[in-house]
Amino acid sequence: MLKLDKLTRRFGDNLAVDNANLDIPDGQMVGIIGRSGAGKSTLLRLLNRLIDPSDGQILFGDADIARLKGKELRAWRSDCAMIFQQFNLVGRLDVITNVMTGRLYDLPAWRAMAQVFTPRERAFAIQALDRLGMAHTALQRAETLSGGQQQRVAIARALAQEPKILLADEPIASLDPMNAKIVMDALRSINREDGITVICNLHTLDTARDYCDRIIGMQDGRIVFDGTPDLLTTQMAREIYGAEAHEAFNEAATSTSLGASSAPVRASA
């Protein structure tokens, strides 16, 4: 169970995340929506401690994540995998090494420096890739892959971490609808089959509705909506998205609702 208590982050005078309180039970799939600049990325980065909170607590079990340092902080990061909009793979390393970097936390320092991986680690990495249908690219350089393929490798890297929580910051924002669907399906299967909590920033409303058990709406750093998709009224969504509503509802570019969509309610633009 992940619990945010009065979590706040300031950039100068700008409150990027303002007094966020949340309880996220294990195994939930959570979507965070909001217009650009609402603080979605900042919230996820706070959870993974890529940035430090200005105030408040992040509790996981008994541990206050917000105060962790050094090895404990790295332990948390390895438990709490992160997927990025731009994949953040090491382009010049091959795919399997990229995936095995997910094991870095558990590696003794000398093995990490010498890039010596055991057969078990290699097999595990290949299994993770295989799960995302990417095992055949294992020896290719990551930068030679397409965007969708790179994001799948990034998910395999996250799986290699054996995380308890998976954070995804707009994982499909730079993908075409086909790849976006593959990636979102993968996240859902990881959530359903492995019981890993998935927290996912999404730009488009229908993706959030399609895939998430719970939607959190952010506006100017504050959490303004928190509930199941069917509680999110069109009126509410319009308010969250403000001027971007048109774009968010009419997503042609980054939608996952490709034909097979089981989209429940579609807001009419």
Added chain:
Amino acid sequence: MSIAAISAVSDSQIAAVRAAHPGAFATPAATIRRWAPLAIAIIYIIGSMWYFDFGRLFDSSERVLRLLRSFVVWRDMDTWSYSQIYVGIAQTLAMAFLGTLLGTMGALFVGFLAARNVMPVRVVRQIVRRILDILRGIDQLVWGLVFVRAVGLGPLAGVLAIFVSDLGTLSKLYSEAIENIDRKQVEGVRATGAGQIGIIRYGYIPQVLPVFISQSLYFLESNTRSATILGIVGAGGIGMIIIERFRASLYDQVAFVVLNVLILIFAIDWLSKRVRLWAIGEKHDA
């Protein structure tokens, strides 16, 4: 299909994955290929440590201490002939200035001779270029030594050494700048019926002048640095004072002079950055 934890990956699973993706596993050959460069480098370094007798580095502690002490403890500072030191520094700057100036003037001429689009006679161009290669191939310090033998100790040899090595490098850079110019502007001047000199004056010079100036300024900077050491072979400037006092075991004075030289070098670096910025700015509103 959820994957098991890494601890639960069984040996048979590993074997199965290895069979399906043999390339993803380390083979002895791949391991050797990966570590070979590092191993060779380490073996080479160990070998050369033996060859160059690195052990001597640790036998010398007594002399090192003596040297370090006299570098730090400065004695009889009122007897140091400061005027000589600062004249030496002024001489260094003067050598750099004159050498760069002469080199630039020479390169203005030779650069055009070595440029393909200005010098149509291939033989002349090739001869000029080979001579420039030789001028560049011999280090400035060697030129210094040679000129000391030819014209005697003192800054004249230093100026000549800077001139000759700059002539080699600047002419090459200038000729490349000339070859890279925009043809259209030259055609424009040619169309007005200008002669060869006129074409060079109005078609080439305006295009290449900024490049020339910035390159010469850059050389002025690097020559001030190299002029400080030309004195080591007797070619004038502060280097001569450094080596004289070093030979006379006046290490505290050497330390003082070197400190001055370092300050000079850092000051020149800073100043030349300023001047270049200013010169480029000037070019913008011209």
Added chain:
Amino acid sequence: MTYTPMMGGSAGASGGAPDDAVATFERHRIELRATKRVWNILALVIFAICLGLSVWVSRFYPERLADGIPRIFEYFATIMPDLQWDALFAGRTEDGSAVPGSLTYWYTDFWTYLTLIFETVLMAITATLLGTAVAFVLSFPAAANLAPNTWVYIVSRRFLEICRGIPEILLALVFVFMIGIGPLAGVIAIAIHTAGALGKLFSEVNENASSRPIEGITAVGGTWADKMAYAVVPQVAPNFFSYAMLRFEINVRASSIIGFVGAGGIGQELNRVISFYSDDRVLAVLILVVLTVTVIDLMSERIRLGYIGRENFA
């Protein structure tokens, strides 16, 4: 209605006649030219003063130059070998002495030179390897975006600046005093300078490395060293390699002259023949040095291009 191209609508609206704008423009232009002229004259005056001072301080007077130039040509005449065509390829006579006018005579000490050139190249390789290793390690803390904290950053930067700031030959002078005459002093001096020069270049390359992979490795729980090894090194390795090879070329030159202060290599011999003899031996050594430097440059260029080519096609 006539169209006045130089004017905006607002100028017309404010009631000003066209002459006004032209006059303003003219006045502005004249002012601009005047200030430019002042600057140019000022620059000229400064230049003349510098020139005068330089000539005076270095006693670079025309008569000295006129005296010197003929002597330069005389000197170059004395170092020319006296080769005779009919004896050019003559070997040694039975008693082991070389025939005057032959190449063997000119290059009597050929094997000594060759040994020294071999030593020179070894010095350059060792100094480049050692210097590159230090530069590699320090380039990460000395990069503004990678340094773990400000202290480490400042200390490593300053250290590299000092290594780079002191000319190699001065360092060599000091090391010759400390550990005696011989190539070791040269190797250490060049290695220190290499560490400084490459460290600066490497850290600049590091500062241009993309932060995305670094963030990726941070997010998996990697240490600082993990981030450097997995996210930065793969990005910068090709650049590091090219810079190190270029430095190697520079170091071959450096190690061929560092012997002037007794720090080993062919420079020691070059210094000896130039200082003590003015005969064809000077040219003999010079030719070998230039040849070595040229050959090394060509080889290093091939390796560099070969490596980069392979990188691009892999």
